[in-house]
Amino acid sequence: MNDTLAGTSLDQETRLHEDDHHSIKLWLRLLTCSSLVESRLRAALREEFDTTLPRFDFMAQLERAPEGLTMGELSQRMMVSGGNVSGIAAQLVKEGLVDRRPVPSNRRTFMVKLTPKGRKMFVAMAERHEQWVIALLGHLQAEDVDQLMELLKRVKAGL
Amino acid sequence: MNDTLAGTSLDQETRLHEDDHHSIKLWLRLLTCSSLVESRLRAALREEFDTTLPRFDFMAQLERAPEGLTMGELSQRMMVSGGNVSGIAAQLVKEGLVDRRPVPSNRRTFMVKLTPKGRKMFVAMAERHEQWVIALLGHLQAEDVDQLMELLKRVKAGL
Numbered sequence: 001m002n003d004t005l006a007g008t009s010l011d012q013e014t015r016l017h018e019d020d021h022h023s024i025k026l027w028l029r030l031l032t033c034s035s036l037v038e039s040r041l042r043a044a045l046r047e048e049f050d051t052t053l054p055r056f057d058f059m060a061q062l063e064r065a066p067e068g069l070t071m072g073e074l075s076q077r078m079m080v081s082g083g084n085v086s087g088i089a090a091q092l093v094k095e096g097l098v099d100r101r102p103v104p105s106n107r108r109t110f111m112v113k114l115t116p117k118g119r120k121m122f123v124a125m126a127e128r129h130e131q132w133v134i135a136l137l138g139h140l141q142a143e144d145v146d147q148l149m150e151l152l153k154r155v156k157a158g159l
Numbered sequence: 160m161n162d163t164l165a166g167t168s169l170d171q172e173t174r175l176h177e178d179d180h181h182s183i184k185l186w187l188r189l190l191t192c193s194s195l196v197e198s199r200l201r202a203a204l205r206e207e208f209d210t211t212l213p214r215f216d217f218m219a220q221l222e223r224a225p226e227g228l229t230m231g232e233l234s235q236r237m238m239v240s241g242g243n244v245s246g247i248a249a250q251l252v253k254e255g256l257v258d259r260r261p262v263p264s265n266r267r268t269f270m271v272k273l274t275p276k277g278r279k280m281f282v283a284m285a286e287r288h289e290q291w292v293i294a295l296l297g298h299l300q301a302e303d304v305d306q307l308m309e310l311l312k313r314v315k316a317g318l
Contacts, residue, residue: 014236015219022304023296024289027196029311034193035238036318037186060174077169079194130183137182139317144310145181151307152188158298159195 011036030155037136044132049125054080056129058088059114059122062098068113070103097121170195189314196295203291208284213239215288217247218273218281221257227272229262256280 012032016025042053061077062069069077075085089112092098097118103109114122140148171191175184201212220236221228228236234244248271251257256277262268273281299307 010232010236011238012216012236015216015223017223021289021293022301022308023293023299026296026299026304026307026311027292029308029315030189030193030196032238033311033314033318034189036315037189039238040318057171057174064174064176073169077171077173079170079191079198130180133186134180134182136318137185137314140182140185140313142181144313145185147306148185148310148314149181149188151303151310152185152192154299154303155192155296155307156188156195159192159199159295 037133040136041129041132044128045125048128051125054078054084054088055092056125058085058092059097059118060126062112062114063119063122063126066113068111071110071112074112092118196292199295200288200291203287204284207287210284213237213243213247214251215284217244217251218256218277219285221271221273222278222281222285225272227270230269230271233271251277 013028045051075082093100099115100112103111172187234241252259258274259271262270
């Protein structure tokens with residue numbers, strides 16, 4: 001694969017061998033792109049809002065579910081383990097950003113929801129988050145974005 | 160953007176709004192794809208080799224640098240903080256998989272290298288890792304892979 005970019009920077013792709021399978025090359029490029037975006041967002045969230053990416057993701061999922069989510073649903077949507085989600089929930093409850101209460105039908109299941117304060121804070125963060133993502137990816141042509149969306153849909157469908 | 164896949168599964172994309180900017184949609188799809196692959200690889204490494212992805216990444220970078228790498232170089236290539244890298248190094252040294260010694264010209268800088276035992280173990284893991292990645296991404300047509308490589312190169316170049 002003719003690729004002049006590989007080797008110009010030190011990142012996950014640095015570990016590639018010339019003769020690695022194209023699936024490996026694709027995976028390491030995908031990983032590098034997502035790690036780079038993620039680390040910029042992580043730094044910006046810390047700097048501007050003194051918060052972390054998992055906390056932001058947690059609140060983002062809740063903002064899409066005004067009726068609340070169980071801890072299991074959150075864990076699945078955030079694609080992280082239940083333990084991590086519980087830790088974040090406890091912290092956000094303590095700060096008054098999230099409300100957590102047992103589900104009436106099953107008292108061992110907890111439902112979490114943004115509080116009005118949490119929602120207000122999330123809206124402010126989401127606005128900045130969108131600006132950051134546009135600053136990071138907005139250089140792409142509209143047709144490149146469409147193609148990428150389609151190709152990544154195929155990646156996702158095969159997983 | 161006409162997209163029948165969104166909404167069929169619960170993942171990072173679940174938090175999207177209809178009217179989110181296309182950069183946000185692209186970012187969440189990229190993140191979902193890379194998180195899905197990552198979590199499969201993580202599970203397989205744990206199950207077959209009782210090891211973690213950061214340990215594997217650490218050894219993968221060293222395998223590409225037979226002369227060894229400083230801790231700073233490793234940290235940059237792995238795209239993680241120095242603290243994480245030191246912890247992994249200490250563990251691998253303890254298990255005899257990695258050799259760590261001060262650089263003669265600067266005794267505060269440490270150089271790490273795979274031991275023969277570490278190299279042998281890495282080769283076995285890398286072989287399986289390649290098979291897993293092919294199983295996860297090998298369903299893509301060759302032209303889709305080429306297009307994705309090119310488009311992700313543009314993503315990376317703008318970051």
